[in-house]
Amino acid sequence: MSGIESLLGGFADVLTPANLLMALLGCVLGMLVGILPGFGPAAASALLLPLTFALGPTAAIIVLAAILYGASYGGTVTAVLLNVPGEASSVATTLDGHAMALRGRAGPALSIAAIGSFVGCIFGLAGFVAAVPLSRFALSFGPPEFFAITVFGFSLVTGLAGSSLRKGLISAALGIVIALPGLDPVSGQPRFTFGSAELIDGLEFVAVVMGLFGISELLATIDHRSKSGRALPVGRILPTGEDLRRSVKPIARGSVIGFAFGLLPGTPGAAASFMSYVTEKRFSKRPEEFGKGAVEGVAGPETTNNSMAISGMIPLFALGLPTSATTVIMLGAFTIHGLVPGPLLFRDHPDVAWAIIASMFVGNVILLVLNIPLVRIWITFLKIPYPMLYSFVLGFMLLGAYSLSNNLFNVGVMLVFGLVGYLLRKVDIPLAPMALTLVLGRLMERSFRQSMAMSGDSLTVFISSPLSATLLAVAALALVYSALRPVLQRRSRAAAAFISQH
Amino acid sequence: MSTANESESVTSTSRVALNRLAGALVCLLGVYVAVEGANYGPLKAGRPSAGAFPLIVGVGLALLGVSLVVGAEHEATQPGEDSYVPDRRGLRSLLATLAGVVGFMALLGPLGYVGTMSLFLAFLLLVVAGTRKWVAALAAVAFSLGTFYAFSHGLGVPLPRSHLLPLALLGL
Numbered sequence: 001m002s003g004i005e006s007l008l009g010g011f012a013d014v015l016t017p018a019n020l021l022m023a024l025l026g027c028v029l030g031m032l033v034g035i036l037p038g039f040g041p042a043a044a045s046a047l048l049l050p051l052t053f054a055l056g057p058t059a060a061i062i063v064l065a066a067i068l069y070g071a072s073y074g075g076t077v078t079a080v081l082l083n084v085p086g087e088a089s090s091v092a093t094t095l096d097g098h099a100m101a102l103r104g105r106a107g108p109a110l111s112i113a114a115i116g117s118f119v120g121c122i123f124g125l126a127g128f129v130a131a132v133p134l135s136r137f138a139l140s141f142g143p144p145e146f147f148a149i150t151v152f153g154f155s156l157v158t159g160l161a162g163s164s165l166r167k168g169l170i171s172a173a174l175g176i177v178i179a180l181p182g183l184d185p186v187s188g189q190p191r192f193t194f195g196s197a198e199l200i201d202g203l204e205f206v207a208v209v210m211g212l213f214g215i216s217e218l219l220a221t222i223d224h225r226s227k228s229g230r231a232l233p234v235g236r237i238l239p240t241g242e243d244l245r246r247s248v249k250p251i252a253r254g255s256v257i258g259f260a261f262g263l264l265p266g267t268p269g270a271a272a273s274f275m276s277y278v279t280e281k282r283f284s285k286r287p288e289e290f291g292k293g294a295v296e297g298v299a300g301p302e303t304t305n306n307s308m309a310i311s312g313m314i315p316l317f318a319l320g321l322p323t324s325a326t327t328v329i330m331l332g333a334f335t336i337h338g339l340v341p342g343p344l345l346f347r348d349h350p351d352v353a354w355a356i357i358a359s360m361f362v363g364n365v366i367l368l369v370l371n372i373p374l375v376r377i378w379i380t381f382l383k384i385p386y387p388m389l390y391s392f393v394l395g396f397m398l399l400g401a402y403s404l405s406n407n408l409f410n411v412g413v414m415l416v417f418g419l420v421g422y423l424l425r426k427v428d429i430p431l432a433p434m435a436l437t438l439v440l441g442r443l444m445e446r447s448f449r450q451s452m453a454m455s456g457d458s459l460t461v462f463i464s465s466p467l468s469a470t471l472l473a474v475a476a477l478a479l480v481y482s483a484l485r486p487v488l489q490r491r492s493r494a495a496a497a498f499i500s501q502h
Numbered sequence: 503m504s505t506a507n508e509s510e511s512v513t514s515t516s517r518v519a520l521n522r523l524a525g526a527l528v529c530l531l532g533v534y535v536a537v538e539g540a541n542y543g544p545l546k547a548g549r550p551s552a553g554a555f556p557l558i559v560g561v562g563l564a565l566l567g568v569s570l571v572v573g574a575e576h577e578a579t580q581p582g583e584d585s586y587v588p589d590r591r592g593l594r595s596l597l598a599t600l601a602g603v604v605g606f607m608a609l610l611g612p613l614g615y616v617g618t619m620s621l622f623l624a625f626l627l628l629v630v631a632g633t634r635k636w637v638a639a640l641a642a643v644a645f646s647l648g649t650f651y652a653f654s655h656g657l658g659v660p661l662p663r664s665h666l667l668p669l670a671l672l673g674l
Contacts, residue, residue, distance in 0.1 A: 054659060163580045166569055170528055173563040177535055180559070184542075184552035191542055191552055192535075219599065220584045222630065223592030387595070387631035392645060394599065395623050398606055399615075399649055403659045408607050415603050427524040428582035445555040457549055 007129055010354030013058065014362050019355075022059045023363045026066025027370055033067075033393075034074020041309075042325035042432075044071030046214040049206060049333060050400025057337035058352050062359040064333045068326055069360075069367050072309060073117060076302060080109045090305070092273040096290060096297030103293050107237040112295055114371040115239075116251045116303035121364040123255035124262065124310025128357060131314045141343075143450035144461050148471035150444035153321055153436065155475035167429045174429075175437030178208060178417075185446040186453075198409045206332045207401050207410040208417045208438065212431050213325065214397055215418025220425050222390050237372055243295045250280045250300035257300075258307025263314065272308050273301035278495075310360065316341050317353065328435040517578035517585065522571050529567025536560025598629040614664030616674040619646040650674070 013019070029051070033044040048067050052060035079090040080097035093113065100109035141149070154172065181192040182202030193199040239247070254276045261272035280300040281290045290297050313330070315321040320342025322328040334341045345353045401414040421431055455461035463469045539556030570577065588596060602622050609618045623642035627633040633641070653659040664670050 163582075164577055166566065166573060167577065170563070170566045170570065173532070173559060173566060174528075176555075176559045177531065177563065180535070180556055187552050189542065189552040191556065192538065219596060222595045222599070223588035224586065385631060388627065388633060390595075391623055391626035391631055392641075394602075394626065395619055395645060396649070398603065398622070399619070399653065399661075402610075402661075403653065406660060408610060411603070411607055415600075419600075425582070425584035427520055428577070428580070428585050429524070441559075449550050449554075452550060 004129070006350060006354045007358055009351070010356070010358030011361075013351060013355040014062070014358045019059060019062055019359065020362065020366075022055070022063045023066045023359055024366055024370075026063040027070040027363060027367050030067035030070020030072075031074040031077075031370070031374070032070075034071030034077075041068045041071040041075070042213050042329060044068075044074070045326060045329045046210045049210065049329065050396075050403050052333055053336065053400075053403055057334075057339050057349075058355050060333055060337050061330070061339075061352070061356045062363070064330060065356065065360055066363040066366070068309070068330070069117075069121065069306070069363055072306065073114065073367060073371055076113045076117070077110065080106055080113065080298070090273075092277040092301035093298055093305075095277065096292070096294045099291065099293035100295070100298065105236070105293065108239040108243050108295065109298050111237060111239050111372055112243060112247050112299050113302040114368055116247065116254060116299045117306040118364050118368040119251050120255050120258055120303035120306035120308075121310050121360070124259055124307040125357065125360055125364075127259050127311055128314055128317070128360075131318060141467070142465070143447040143454065144465050144468040145471070147444060147447040147451050148462060148465075148468040148475070149319060149321060150440045150447065152471045152475040152478070153440045154444070155478035164428065167427075168433045171424070171429050171431065171433040172437040174424075175434035176441035178203060178434070179438050179441035185442055186449045198407075202442075203413055204404055204410050205438065206336065207404055207413040209329055209332060209435060210397060210401060211414040211417030211419075212421040212435065213329075215394075215414060216421030216425055216431070218390055218394060218397075219418060219422040222387065239295070246295050247299035249283070250276075250296040251303045253279060253283070254300040254303030255307045258304035258309075259311045261304070262308035262311030272304050276300040276304035317345065317357075318342070320345075322436065322439055325432045325435050328439055331439060514578060516587075517581055518574045520585075521574035521577045525567045525570030525572075525574060527567070528570060529564045532560045532562070532564030532567055534560070536564060595630045598626065602626050610662055612665055614666075614669055614674055615661040616643075616646045616650050617664050617666070617669055619649070 014023075029048055030041075030044055033048060034041065045064055045067050049064070052063050055063065075090045076093055076097070079093045080101050097109045097113065100106065179202070181199045183189065183200060184191055190200060257276050257279065258272055261275070277290075277297055277300060280294075280296040281287050284290065284294065284296055286294065309326075312324055313327060316327045316331060320331075320340065322331045331341060334345075339345060339349060339352065397414065398411055401411045402408065404410045424431060424434075451461050452458075461468075462472060535556050537560070539553040539558075539560050542553030542556065543551050544554040544557045545551055602625050605625070606618055606622045609621065613621070620639075620642045623645055624638045627638035627641060628635065631638075650661055654661050664674055
C-alpha cells in the first residue's frame with residue numbers, strides 16, 4: 001500500500017465524531033495550558049498527559065498531538081499580546097508580533113501566525129509522509145545498529161545543551177543515572193533499588209518527566225512575583241490584503257527552513273526561528289520596519305516553528321528516536337499505550353500510525369478554525385491570578401501522578417524530580433538532555449552488551465556494519481560541529497549586526 | 503552606581519559559589535554511582551557485566567562535576583532566565599507547596615481523595631493565592647468533587663475513598 005493510500009485509510013479512521021472530538025479537546029486544552037506564561041509544549045503535554053491514560057492508543061496520541069499544537073499556538077498568543085514567549089522558539093515572534101500588538105494590530109499578527117503555523121504544519125506533514133519509507137529500512141537494525149543510533153542520539157545532547165556544553169553533558173549523565181535503578185537489562189541483577197519493591201521495575205518515566213518539566217516549571221514561576229499580564233485591545237482580527245501579500249514568501253521560506261532544521265535532531269527551535277527572522281529581514285524591501293511591527297517578522301518565524309515541530313517527529317516515528325523534550329513525552333505516551341514508535345509501529349500497528357499522521361492534518365485544520373475567534377477569550381483567561389491557577393494545576397498534577405499506578409510512590413517521584421529540576425534550573429543546567437538520555441540510557445547499555453556478546457567481545461562489530469559505521473561517523477561529525485558552533489555563532493551574530501546596520 | 507556594581511559583584515560571586523556547590527554535588531553523586539558499579543562487578547568472564555555501565559557513567563559524572571567546580575567562574579558569566587534568588591513571598595509559596603504535597607501524601611490514605619484534595623487546594627489557595635476563605639473552600643471542594651467523578655466514573659480511574667465515617671457514608 002502506498003503512503004497516500006495508507007494516509008487515506010488514516011483519514012477514514014480519524015474522521016469519526018469521537019476522534020474529531022478528541023482532536024478538538026486536545027487543541028483547546030493545549031491552548032489553555034500553553035497560554036500560561038512560561039508553559040511551552042513540553043510542560044503542557046507533561047501536565048495534560050494523565051488525561052490520555054484512560055483512552056485507547058489512537059485517541060490518546062491524537063489528543064496528545066493536538067495538545068502539542070495547541071500549546072505551541074498558546075505560546076504565540078502570549079508572545080504577541082504580552083511579549084512573553086511561551087517557549088524559546090517563540091522569542092523571535094515577540095520582536096515584531098508584540099510591536100504589532102502595541103500598534104493595535106494584535107489581531108492581524110495572531111491571524112498571520114495562525115495561517116503561517118497551519119501552512120508550516122501541512123508542509124511538514126507532507127514531508128513526513130514522504131519520509132515514512134525510512135522506517136522499513138530501519139527494520140534490519142540489530143544490536144550494533146541500535147547502539148550506533150543511541151550514540152547518535154547522545155551526540156544530539158550537544159544541540160540541546162544551550163549555552164554550556166559542560167552543563168549539557170552533566171544533564172545527560174544525570175539522565176543515565178536516573179535510568180539506572182531497576183533490573184540490569186541483560187543479567188536481571190537488581191541495581192540501585194535500595195531494597196524497594198517499587199524500584200525493581202525502575203522509576204516511572206512519566207512521573208519523572210512530569211516532575212522535571214511540569215513541577216519545576218510551576219515552582220520556578222511561583223518563586224517570584226509573576227509579571228502581571230496586560231491585556232491589549234485586539235481590534236481588527238483578520239489581516240489586510242497587504243498583510244497577506246507580504247506574508248506569502250516568508251511563509252514559503254519558513255516552511256523550508258523549519259523542515260530542514262527539524263531533520264537535524266537536537267537543533268534548538270530558537271535557532272531555526274531566528275534564522276527565519278534574519279532571512280526575512282535580509283530579503284525584505286523594508287528592513288527598517290523590522291522590530292517595529294513588520295508582518296514578515298511574524299509570518300516567517302511562526303511558520304518555521306511549526307514546520308520544524310512536525311519534521312522533528314520524523315526521527316521518533318521512523319526510528320523510535322525522540323529528539324526533543326516534546327517527542328520524549330510523546331514517546332512516554334506511546335509506551336503507556338503499549339506502542340513502540342519506530343519501524344515496528346508501521347509494521348505492527350499501521351492503522352494507528354497512519355491515523356495519528358492523518359489526525360495531525362485534521363488537528364491543524366481545527367486549530368486554524370479555533371485560533372482566530374478565540375483570541376479575546378485567551379486574553380480573559382490571562383487575567384486570572386497566576387497563584388490561583390498554580391494551585392489548580394498542581395492539584396491536577398498530583399491526581400495525574402497518583403493515577404499512573406494508583407499509589408503514592410509516583411507522587412513522591414514526581415515531587416522529588418520536580419525539586420531536582422527546579423534546583424537544576426537555578427544553576428542553569430538544561431533539562432532537555434536529561435530527558436533524552438533517560439530514554440536512551442538503558443537501550444544503549446543493552447545494545448552495547450548484546451553486540452559485544454554476539455561478536456565475541458570485539459569492538460569491530462560496530463564498524464563492520466555499514467549502517468552502524470555511518471551513524472557513528474555522523475555522531476562524530478555532530479560532536480565536531482558542536483565544538484565549532486561557538487565560532488559559527490560569533491560569525492552569524494557579526495553578520496546579523498552588519499545586516500541591521502545596513 | 504557603586505551600589506549597583508557591588509550588587510552585581512555579589513550576585514556574580516554567589517553564582518560562582520552556586521556553580522561550585524553544584525559541581526561538588528555532581529562529583530559526589532558520580533563517585534557514589536561508580537563505587538556502587540564497582541561493587542556490582544563491572545566484568546564477568548571478561549565480558550561487561552551489571553556494574554560496567556554504572557562504573558563508566560559514574561566516573562564520567564564525577565569528572566564533569568570536577569570540571570564544573572574548576573570552570574565555575576566561566577559558567578557564572580552567563581546566567582540563565584531562572585538563575586535568580588526567590589523573593590520572600592516566593593519562598594513562602596515554595597515551602598507551602600512542599601508542605602501541601604507532603605500533607606497530601608500523608609492524608610490520602612485516611613481521608614480519601616476528595617477530603618485530601620479539598621484540604622490541599624484550600625491550603626494552597628489561602629497561603630499562595632491569598633484567596634478569601636469561603637472562595638478557597640468552595641473552589642477546593644468543587645474541584646475535588648469534579649475531578650473525583652470525572653476520573654472515577656468518567657475515565658474509570660479508581661481514586662481512594664475515606665475510611666472516616668461521614669465521608670465513607672457519602673461514598674467519598
